[in-house]
Amino acid sequence: MIARTWRGTATVANADAYARHFRDNVAPQLQTLAGNRGAFLLRREAAGRTEFVALTFWNSREAVRAFAGDDIGKAHIEPQARAVLAEFDEHADHYEVAFSFSS
Numbered sequence: 001m002i003a004r005t006w007r008g009t010a011t012v013a014n015a016d017a018y019a020r021h022f023r024d025n026v027a028p029q030l031q032t033l034a035g036n037r038g039a040f041l042l043r044r045e046a047a048g049r050t051e052f053v054a055l056t057f058w059n060s061r062e063a064v065r066a067f068a069g070d071d072i073g074k075a076h077i078e079p080q081a082r083a084v085l086a087e088f089d090e091h092a093d094h095y096e097v098a099f100s101f102s103s
Contacts, residue, residue, distance in 0.1 A: 001037060001097040002058040004068075006075050007051065008088035015050035017084045019043065022054065025080065030056060035063025049086065057097070064094065 010018045022041045030036045037057040044051050058064045064072045075092045082088070 001100070002061055002064055003095045003097050004054075004056045004058060004064055004072075004092050005095070006054045006089055006092040008054075008077075008081070008085045010050045010052065010085050012045070012048070012050055014084040014086070015043070015052075018050075018052060018081060021078075021080050021084065022052075025078070026054075030067075033063070033067055035059040035066065061094070068092070 008018070019041065027039055030039050035058050037059060039054065039056040042053040042055065058067075061072065068074065068076055072094060073091050075088070075090050077085075077088055077090075
């Protein structure tokens with residue numbers, strides 16, 4: 001399994017708008033993609049801003065490629081997200097999941 005990570009930052013005023021966008025638009029789109037195994041959106045307040053980390057899980061790098069395109073390191077940031085984020089990474093990182101546990 002592959003974990004894909006991406007970071008973005010919003011002002012406190014726009015943070016809820018980005019969280020809603022992820023919940024209402026991004027997550028439902030991800031659920032329709034073959035090979036997607038789920039997603040988390042992490043959030044924390046830091047230095048007067050709200051930092052987000054999107055963590056998505058995929059069956060394989062090929063599944064990521066079907067979502068992200070040939071350059072899987074390039075972040076996929078929709079215009080609605082760009083409108084409410086103050087800063088964001090233009091890249092995404094990928095990790096092989098070496099161990100997982102859930103209860």
